[in-house]
Amino acid sequence: RKGDAEDHLTLLNLLELEDVRVMAHGQKNVELLYEIARVPDFQNTYTDSHMTMLARMYSHLVRGESLPTDWVASQITRLDRIDGDIDTIMTRLAHIRTWTYITHRSAWIGSSVEPLVDGSKSWQEEAKHIEDKLSDCLHTNLTQRFVDRRAAILSRRLKDNDQLVCAIRTDGTVLVEGEEVGHLDGFTFTPSFSDGDIEKPIIAAARKGLTDEIRRRVQAVVASADPAFHLNSKGQIIWRESVIGTLGKGNSIDQPKADAKPSQMLEGDQLKLVSDRLTRFAADMPKHRLEKLYGLLDESLTGVVRGIGFQLFEALGVLPRRHVADMVQKLDDESKRQLAKAGVRIGVDVLFMPDLLKPAQIEITALLFSLFHNEFPEAGPPPAGRVAIDHVEGVSDSYWMATGYRRIGGRVMRVDMAERLAAVVRSAARAGTFRISEEMLSLAGATREQMQVMIEDLGFVKTGEEAAEDPEKPAIALFERPAKAKPMANPKAKDGKAYPGKSKSKTSLANGKAGGGKPDQAGNQSRSRKPNKPADKPIDPNSPFAVLAKLKAK
Template sequence: AESVYTIAEFIRRQRGGAAVVMGALSPRTRNAQVGLYQSGEVDFLVATDAIGMGLNMDVGHVAFAASRKFDGNRNRDLTPAELAQIAGRAGRHMNDGTFGVTGDATPLDGDVVQQIENHRFDPLKRLQWRSTSLDYSSLANLNRCLAQSPDMPGFTKARAAGDVLALETLARDDAIAAMATSPQAIIRLWQVCQIPDYRNITSNDHASLLGSVFKFLMSDSAVIPADWLQQQLDYADKTEGDIDTLATRIAHIRTWTFVANRSGWLDNADIWRENTRAIEERLSDALHERLTQRFIDRRTSVLMRRLREKDDLMAEINTAGEILVEGEFVGRLDGFHFIPDDHAGGAQAKALRAASLKATAEKIAEKADEFVKSTDEQISIDTAGRISWQDQVIARLQAGTSILKPDIDIFAGQQLSGEKRECVRKRLADFVAAQIEKHLEPLVNLSTATDIEGLGRGIAFRLCEGLGVLKRDEVADDIKLLDQNLRKQLRKYGVRFGAFHIFCPVLLKPAAAKWT
């Protein structure tokens, strides 16, 4: 399971997610996971060799991450026939499928590849066999029959299965052996031993549970007590917990679903069958939800799928400035700048950016058109030179060719470019020029005056550079040389000569002070 989880999490980070199929999943959970793949919600499915049986899917390629398995007894290589059974999931109807290896898997031998492609395998030389002619006259005779070897060529004795191991363990229990003395009791014990070990616990623990069931069936009531069975169901009937916890509970309840379907083992068996089925369905749905939460990033998956399906993605901006592409949050607009979702990282962030690039560019262009049509009253500037529109900072003043002709730094990414960007820049330039003309009129007039001569022009330039305020001691020598005519020229443009400063009083008013 851990290797399946590792691969699924990697695919989630890289491509939005994967469905997961393992033998430990209930049929309901397994079918729900396959449904995610079949519906196109995810493009990948990570599975154990359980994928080789009972599932009909539209698979294009099977990639083996390993070619060895633990078969319950030992680790071994998958046979060519087993590999073919799994590889055969690829291809459907008239569409050919492909197969290969991925991850750390060893490349398949050329001979094995040919066998899979041609579907020609070495013939089976032996079949496993277990006697079906059982003697229930005593436990010893039953065990002897089950241990019997075949006397026919081409057959070999089957490895002891779980039911045989359980019988051997219970037969060594004196209390159980004392009850199993008649053929009817031995038949009942053998039936109990055939309860599957869905939980894959130790053989002794499983045998202990089977022993309890057998003792109940051999009691005077000859059925499993309702209160005891309810305790077993209550243990499993909880939908909180992680993936492994839920899978364990499903295995537990499947044991009791099997028991509930045995004739004569329970009073009101129909009700118990309904209860165990309902619990298994709830647990299966919860497990499907946990698998989906852990291994599928629905947002990235949805965006990437729809990006493949069509060129144009639907985008909208809500009142909070959040951008939704096909209903999925991808980021927000700060002015004309797109800020991707900061919770996405790595490949996920790249996927979101790819999916949202065109859609957000269109929305930014629409916003640029709206800004170009806005009035000066809808635009503002603060004392730090930041220009705002619709409560968002969209640009900032920076040093230009002169103090009265600042440059403008537009806060926008590459999605605002070309003609749209130039229109925004021109609108900002017009706004700044109008504000300077309105609030810094004395400086504008000083900078363009043609009737100020000599030292007066130098003083005017220094005043403009100081935004209307100049320390007198910095130009003391020049002031001494100013005659009354030059002083008169400067006063005409609103300049005043104070004891410590030369200044323009109009620029000390609040509206103008913001610009100085």
């Protein structure tokens, strides 16, 4: 027949103890003894020390007592040590697992327990904490033993063999002479273990075994077309799902600098080959992905159009109109046609290029701006396809503009939609006082409270409120264009003097003008005088006028 179960053997061993036999009378006490016999010995030795511990537990519990706190504490805390060899740690781990089992019997331990170390609130937590600590220590020691053996094997084979047999799994795991030594990601090799003495032979073995594989990868990078390289939001260059380089700030915003990721696996000439290929990618990538933007540098554009195009190019395709307001005013119809042909739309507030408002182009312009200005918002540009989002605290207006968006109040809108919103608001303002409309809310995807701030940010003023038809709803805000200040008839400077050219003084009107007097010797202007009438001449007595005069006198 099969051998007796472990709990049955433990029960028999306990009954051999006279003190236990004396207490094991009655169904309740026998059942308790059997429960204690089921406490496992994880060493599977069932030594006298284990039986002695169980007997002591029985002596307390059979009298209706809980296990003494001091005794439980001494049994558990003495196991809270990680020194010693592997066998010692395994023994402690077996003992603490036994106590983990015991502490789960709340009726045995009792509910009143003093505060324990490491923040534990119960002996159950304390035992589990020590068990985890010992398990981690055992794993580390076993791993170290395995590593020491592996390093010794590799060191010996490095001395004995000119060429090591190396294999790479599909997940990048590197095997040298059948031993797993680390992981190869692109050109970066990460040893399985980082201890200095062990790491050196592992890296040496990997370099020797991976020579052919590294050479093949370098050749593949050099031969790869630009579409084989990808970029993440931090400017890292990804090839075959591995980071092999990084973009950084270059001499201009459209020309970032590329650096190959340092690697112990690459020789000097190999590193240069990879760096040169990534440099070419960095130089060509903006031209291919922002082709319309580079059209602004076409030599066929001349004069004012060329000036606007250059500034728009440096702004990555979105430019506040106020920055080039003077040049925009000088545009004639032909110049406007040239800009339109180049893909530029002149808005009331912003000049922009609709072709650059697509997700793929926004991703690149955002990255170029971030690299040049070292501004990498955690949220990144707005999600693809979103025309409006809430403003993200800490993100600059310049970043939004470079990505094709514009902050208005607390909302960030794609510039073409922002222009539409501004046009709707201006149209409503032509009638004088206006209110927030459903069209405005729909375009901005905003609440009425957000829209109120947006309208004020667009330059309009809130003039008052009117009650809503529903008394439970908030009042309706009213807006108008800001009143234009009337020019002064004779504006004065801060010192109280009239600005030159604004009005003419009386003295200036008199100076050299008709009706004006000449200045006197002191330089003062004299008042103007009417000329004196000449004296009346006597009438000729023989003239007809003299005869008429005599008739009147009669």
